[in-house]
Amino acid sequence: MKIVMAIIKPFKLEEVRDALTAIGVHGLTVTEVKGYGRQKGHTEIYRGAEYAVSFLPKIKIEVAIASDQVDKTIDAITSAAKTGQIGDGKIFVINLDHAVRIRTGEADAAAL
Amino acid sequence: MTFKRPTPAGWAVLAIGALCAVGFVDAAIAQTAAPAADAAAAAPAAAAAVPNKGDTAWMLVSSALVLMMSIPGLALFYGGLVRTKNMASVLTQVFAIVSMVGVVWTLYGYSLAFSDGGSMTPWIGGLTKAFMHGIDSNSTAATFSNGVVIPELSYFVFQMTFAMITPALIVGAFAERIKFSAVMLFILLWVTFIYFPIAHWVWYVAAPDDVAAAAKALAAAADGAAKTAAQAKLDEVTGAVGWLAGAGALDFAGGTVVHINAGIAGLVGALIIGKRTGYGKDLMAPHSLTMTMIGASLLWVGWFGFNAGSNLEANGVTALAFVNTMVATAGAALSWLLSEWIVKGKPSLLGICSGAVAGLVAVTPASGFAGPIGALVLGLVVSPVCLFFVSTVKNALGYDDALDVFGVHCIGGIIGALGTGILVNPALGGVGITDYTNITGNNAGTYDFVAQMISQGKAVGATLLWSGIGSAILYKLVDIIVGLRPTVEEEREGLDISDHGERAYNM
Numbered sequence: 001m002k003i004v005m006a007i008i009k010p011f012k013l014e015e016v017r018d019a020l021t022a023i024g025v026h027g028l029t030v031t032e033v034k035g036y037g038r039q040k041g042h043t044e045i046y047r048g049a050e051y052a053v054s055f056l057p058k059i060k061i062e063v064a065i066a067s068d069q070v071d072k073t074i075d076a077i078t079s080a081a082k083t084g085q086i087g088d089g090k091i092f093v094i095n096l097d098h099a100v101r102i103r104t105g106e107a108d109a110a111a112l
Numbered sequence: 113m114t115f116k117r118p119t120p121a122g123w124a125v126l127a128i129g130a131l132c133a134v135g136f137v138d139a140a141i142a143q144t145a146a147p148a149a150d151a152a153a154a155a156p157a158a159a160a161a162v163p164n165k166g167d168t169a170w171m172l173v174s175s176a177l178v179l180m181m182s183i184p185g186l187a188l189f190y191g192g193l194v195r196t197k198n199m200a201s202v203l204t205q206v207f208a209i210v211s212m213v214g215v216v217w218t219l220y221g222y223s224l225a226f227s228d229g230g231s232m233t234p235w236i237g238g239l240t241k242a243f244m245h246g247i248d249s250n251s252t253a254a255t256f257s258n259g260v261v262i263p264e265l266s267y268f269v270f271q272m273t274f275a276m277i278t279p280a281l282i283v284g285a286f287a288e289r290i291k292f293s294a295v296m297l298f299i300l301l302w303v304t305f306i307y308f309p310i311a312h313w314v315w316y317v318a319a320p321d322d323v324a325a326a327a328k329a330l331a332a333a334a335d336g337a338a339k340t341a342a343q344a345k346l347d348e349v350t351g352a353v354g355w356l357a358g359a360g361a362l363d364f365a366g367g368t369v370v371h372i373n374a375g376i377a378g379l380v381g382a383l384i385i386g387k388r389t390g391y392g393k394d395l396m397a398p399h400s401l402t403m404t405m406i407g408a409s410l411l412w413v414g415w416f417g418f419n420a421g422s423n424l425e426a427n428g429v430t431a432l433a434f435v436n437t438m439v440a441t442a443g444a445a446l447s448w449l450l451s452e453w454i455v456k457g458k459p460s461l462l463g464i465c466s467g468a469v470a471g472l473v474a475v476t477p478a479s480g481f482a483g484p485i486g487a488l489v490l491g492l493v494v495s496p497v498c499l500f501f502v503s504t505v506k507n508a509l510g511y512d513d514a515l516d517v518f519g520v521h522c523i524g525g526i527i528g529a530l531g532t533g534i535l536v537n538p539a540l541g542g543v544g545i546t547d548y549t550n551i552t553g554n555n556a557g558t559y560d561f562v563a564q565m566i567s568q569g570k571a572v573g574a575t576l577l578w579s580g581i582g583s584a585i586l587y588k589l590v591d592i593i594v595g596l597r598p599t600v601e602e603e604r605e606g607l608d609i610s611d612h613g614e615r616a617y618n619m
Contacts, residue, residue, distance in 0.1 A: 044397055045456050045460065046397055046398055046460075047462060047463070047466060047499075047502045048504065048506050051395050051396075053395070
């Protein structure tokens, strides 16, 4: 089992969700995050005060999937979240040792 | 939950307190032994005058409008500009100041500002009207028109709202880094020793109708003995005025008393208290420009009560002050937006809101004296200057006037005060020197640029000095008694939690 964690542009969330649903991934967790990367930030000016805002708002999604679904999932996220501009985000894949569905107590593959 | 009724002992304490208060008032009256200085009583013509219903209604509505400027107007304008962790602190400070000054004004503030002070009259009023002694629904106060009066209670409450908002303006300068107890103690001392005297200097004229009559007599008198006698009479009646009013300074609605006064006190506070922890390093962007926009808009609306209400009647000059308040503000909002667009590259919401406030500040002393085109020019001019101060000057000097009380209120107030001296000129569409302002130097129906600018300069300089130096002493005193600053940990956590034990937002 794997966790696919993707950092994407906020306005791409719906497209990514649709793409994941289309390949049969029916659950994901979304977090509003801020991050810093090659996109850098922007400058905000309030009266005389100029602030370099380095951390830009992004969306982090996490999906837990069976190992054989990883490539399909990455393809779906990549194609849906891509704009070709700096700041499109990144995808990380992490090993998942164990999973439990709280309501039924089902474990691992049955819990996904 | 238990609720304790006052015990018999408690009632006794209250009764003793009330008795002491009455004794205090009587003693004060005996000491001052002032001639009946009430405008209405002193002027024979006005003794029979009855308040006009329209004037009375307008003054009460204006008072409510000025209260709305403070809460929620100013509170939201300032609140939106601080970080979320200090939002409740700013809102509480403004609300508490308004409430405290309302009490103080009733107990002794009105008396110190607007009663006869005997031999001290040029500097400060007496205590003859403390605890609202002698003021009932039949008392009247003079207006700017000879023989026209309004209920003194309406004048009392109108002036009260000015005393409420002025100290509330100061808190913007040291926002996010002062203890609540220090704010309350400082403001109590500040209104007592700074605001009430300055309001008295500028606005106290015991019997404006007498001054006008004496000035007319002087103008009509032939040379020689008649002229000497008329001059002597004028000198006599002008003895019973605040010294800046006597110097011929024009301040229609409070450019010096309110804005320069609060602005310089704010700057001194920002300097003495020091910068916010993390200033210049941490992100201190406004947490809600939405709130700030709502606040600025409420200020604009409320300011019609402030400026047009300052005419004390509902007539043509009231309409002039209303229109001036509208056009100067529109001009200033636009000119800040455009200046920022040109200089910084983007037109900003905070910019247009700041411009509107700067325009309101600048037009305040001029509102009943300038013509609408003069007011428009004043508005267009004030914003670029204030923008220069809040960006370039503040950054160059490095002081942390958190919400730009000095840059907007003091600088805008000075431009307005000096601009008033220019724009009152009938040749520029102003109303000219009318008889009630004719006290020394400038005679009714005449306009002398140099004399007027000297009068305006005196008012500005005196306010800067008294408020600047006086505030510095009071800050030091408060620092000794309760301490001005919270600890660095408390400041980092936010004053909402450390001072008030609550958050503005629970989301």
